[in-house]
Amino acid sequence: MPYTYEFPRPALTVDIVAFALAREQIQVMLVRHDSESLGNPWALPGGWVRVDETLGEAARRELRAGTGLTDVFLEQLYTFGGLEPDGCERVVSVAYYALVNLAGRIVQTRPETGDTAWFPIQEPPEMVLYHDSILSMAYERLRGKVRYQPIGFELLPDKFSLRQLQHVYEVILDRKLDKRNFRKKVLSMEFVVALNEIEKDVAHRAAQFYRFDRRKYERLAKKGFQFEI
Amino acid sequence: MPYTYEFPRPALTVDIVAFALAREQIQVMLVRHDSESLGNPWALPGGWVRVDETLGEAARRELRAGTGLTDVFLEQLYTFGGLEPDGCERVVSVAYYALVNLAGRIVQTRPETGDTAWFPIQEPPEMVLYHDSILSMAYERLRGKVRYQPIGFELLPDKFSLRQLQHVYEVILDRKLDKRNFRKKVLSMEFVVALNEIEKDVAHRAAQFYRFDRRKYERLAKKGFQFEI
DNA sequence: CCAAAAGTGTTAAAACTACACCCATGA
DNA sequence: TCATGGGTGTAGTTTTAACACTTTTGG
Numbered sequence: 290m291p292y293t294y295e296f297p298r299p300a301l302t303v304d305i306v307a308f309a310l311a312r313e314q315i316q317v318m319l320v321r322h323d324s325e326s327l328g329n330p331w332a333l334p335g336g337w338v339r340v341d342e343t344l345g346e347a348a349r350r351e352l353r354a355g356t357g358l359t360d361v362f363l364e365q366l367y368t369f370g371g372l373e374p375d376g377c378e379r380v381v382s383v384a385y386y387a388l389v390n391l392a393g394r395i396v397q398t399r400p401e402t403g404d405t406a407w408f409p410i411q412e413p414p415e416m417v418l419y420h421d422s423i424l425s426m427a428y429e430r431l432r433g434k435v436r437y438q439p440i441g442f443e444l445l446p447d448k449f450s451l452r453q454l455q456h457v458y459e460v461i462l463d464r465k466l467d468k469r470n471f472r473k474k475v476l477s478m479e480f481v482v483a484l485n486e487i488e489k490d491v492a493h494r495a496a497q498f499y500r501f502d503r504r505k506y507e508r509l510a511k512k513g514f515q516f517e518i
Numbered sequence: 519m520p521y522t523y524e525f526p527r528p529a530l531t532v533d534i535v536a537f538a539l540a541r542e543q544i545q546v547m548l549v550r551h552d553s554e555s556l557g558n559p560w561a562l563p564g565g566w567v568r569v570d571e572t573l574g575e576a577a578r579r580e581l582r583a584g585t586g587l588t589d590v591f592l593e594q595l596y597t598f599g600g601l602e603p604d605g606c607e608r609v610v611s612v613a614y615y616a617l618v619n620l621a622g623r624i625v626q627t628r629p630e631t632g633d634t635a636w637f638p639i640q641e642p643p644e645m646v647l648y649h650d651s652i653l654s655m656a657y658e659r660l661r662g663k664v665r666y667q668p669i670g671f672e673l674l675p676d677k678f679s680l681r682q683l684q685h686v687y688e689v690i691l692d693r694k695l696d697k698r699n700f701r702k703k704v705l706s707m708e709f710v711v712a713l714n715e716i717e718k719d720v721a722h723r724a725a726q727f728y729r730f731d732r733r734k735y736e737r738l739a740k741k742g743f744q745f746e747i
Numbered sequence: 748c749c750a751a752a753a754g755t756g757t758t759a760a761a762a763c764t765a766c767a768c769c770c771a772t773g774a
Numbered sequence: 775t776c777a778t779g780g781g782t783g784t785a786g787t788t789t790t791a792a793c794a795c796t797t798t799t800g801g
Contacts, residue, residue: 293522297569299530300523301610340526340608344599368597368612370573379569381530383597452752469755470791493752494798681779698782699764722778723771 299370299379303348304335304420306366306427307356309389309407310444315431315460316407317424318389320355322417332417333424334405335382348385355405362388362443366427369419382419386427388443435461439480439516442501448484450496451475458518474518480505528599528608532577533564533649535595535656536585538618538636539673544660544689545636546653547618549584551646561646562653563634564611577614584634591617591672595656598648611648615656617672664690668709668745671730677713679725680704687747703747709734 307318322332334355338347345363353359366384373379391407408414410428413421435441441457442449455471475481480502488495510516536547551561563584567576574592582588595613602608620636637643639657642650664670670686671678684700704710709731717724739745 291522292524292526293520294527294529295521296566297521298523298527299567299569301528301530337525338528338599338610340528341601343601344597344610365596367594368573370567370612372570372572381567381573383599450753467791467793468753469793472754473756488753490800491752492750492800494754496753679780696765697780698766701781702783717780719773720779721773723780725780 297379299381301338302335302380302382303338303344303351304333304382304384304423305348305352305355305363305387306333306384306424307352307361307387307389308410308427308431308444309391310457310460311391311407312409313456313460314409314411315428316391317410317413317428318355318405318407319414319416321404330415330417331406331408331413331420333384333420338383344383345385348383348387352387356389358389361390362440366423366430369423371419382423384423384427386430388431388440390444390446392446432461436518437516439501439506441518447500448486448498449500450488450498452496454499471518478506478516480509526608528610530567531564531609531611532567532573532580533562533611533613533652534577534581534584534592534616535562535613535653536581536587536590536616536618537639537656537660537673538620539686539689540620540636541638542685542689543638543640544657545620546639546642546657547584547634547636548643548645550633559644559646560635560637560642560649562613562649567612573612574614577612577616581616585618587618590619591669595652595659598652600648611652613652613656615659617660617669619673619675621675661690664747666744666746668730668735670747676729677715677727678729679717679727681725683728700747707735707745709738 309316309318318334319331320334322330334351336347336351336354338344342350344365348363348365349359352361352363363385364387366386368381368383370381410424413424416424431440435458441454441461444457445453451472454475455466455468458471459466481499482502482505484498484500486498488498506516534547538545538547547563548560549563551559563580565576565580565583567573571579573594577592578588581590581592592614593616595615597610597612599610639653642653645653660669664687670683670690673686674682680701683704684695684697687700688695710728711731711734713727713729715727717727735745
């Protein structure tokens with residue numbers, strides 16, 4: 290027991306809410322909690338913060354352990370420092386949320402914990418204490434932020450059709466949008482650029498592909514442009 | 519040295535960015551940093567999180583120690599967990615920002631630290647490491663949030679005139695607003711209710727006082743109403 | 748030739764912006 | 775009576791919302 294301090298210190302963890310789009314719904318990644326506690330419920334992926342890594346690094350490390358994914362959108366959500374019930378050790382958890390583009394990628398399970406799975410956000414399984422409220426807050430943040438920050442793109446592949454993009458918004462905001470008005474708005478944003486490429490092997494007219502040009506977006510944002518859907 | 523752990527743990531602190539409105543500007547509260555380090559610069563009020571209090575409780579305690587104020591708007595801002603330069607102990611800081619209504623209240627200095635003062639946000643003094651970036655982030659959050667959440671009221675007394683409210687927005691957003699359009703918008707919000715009371719002892723026509731009815735606001739918000747200035 | 752999604756404009760309603768004068772009060 | 779800020783309405787412009795049909799492609 291080599292680490293001693295003058296005052297007690299809470300343990301510090303990160304927890305990650307990873308969102309992705311699949312089967313027409315927003316999905317969240319959960320892992321089986323391997324504690325011996327009741328019923329072996331599900332939990333957000335997460336773990337201890339090491340003393341030689343930043344909080345963001347810890348979150349990325351845990352996310353990679355859970356999904357094998359790197360290079361995903363990751364943003365700090367909130368820090369939960371509630372007191373634990375008597376007898377438990379105090380844990381402070383810095384929660385992050387991630388937006389993952391699953392399209393075409395295989396989701397890696399993590400053997401050392403047993404199990405990893407994606408659940409539709411509407412019907413999450415029973416989760417360990419507090420994790421349901423972290424999940425709610427993360428989803429609320431996503432719903433709020435998607436309207437005025439260009440984060441919807443993060444859930445799609447680099448090349449996407451306008452229909453796919455509209456679908457992202459319809460699923461997150463939980464309402465239908467008007468196709469023509471949506472296209473008008475998106476196409477007026479010069480950082481959504483058409484590629485010389487169209488869909489293939491579809492049983493209907495092939496859609497144009499677009500890509501999100503972050504550079505252009507940031508240049509505009511700096512000039513005061515305010516993204517909005 | 520009674521507290522020993524298997525793995526090293528960072529120290530946990532809270533830092534508070536307290537904003538108030540005074541002398542036609544947004545002010546931020548700073549304390550003299552009593553370390554023996556260079557030049558004795560200013561710092562955000564803050565301190566260690568005790569093991570028997572939540573993060574929010576710690577923030578309120580530190581704020582009360584600095585200003586004597588209770589019952590202020592307090593919201594978590596961000597958790598800073600960057601690595602310290604070699605040789606320093608790792609510190610993780612959970613930052614909060616507070617909106618304080620100073621009107622008519624005396625700001626208590628805190629004797630045990632020597633000095634407390636309010637600085638205009640435009641010209642902050644030299645501050646200890648990192649605190650300037652916490653301050654920037656807090657101000658950015660305030661500027662962003664004030665437009666779509668009814669937090670501007672927190673900087674005013676319970677009774678306020680529409681002119682005072684407009685002034686809050688003009689100062690935070692740093693641009694003039696049109697008086698008639700502003701009134702039209704605010705008066706269309708039924709949670710801003712006129713009181714049976716007007717200004718006194720002013721050398722011009724006395725203004726009507728209003729108050730922010732949080733109950734009514736929350737009822738509307740639940741129904742999907744979106745505040746916006 | 749059928750099913751399925753792509754793509755495309757117009758119009759009415761609502762929201763926003765700009766703008767100027769008279770009123771009430773205390774000094 | 776003067777200086778100061780309180781309070782009020784309208785018209786032009788911009789933005790949003792609603793809405794239906796033709797085109798392309800593969801099966």
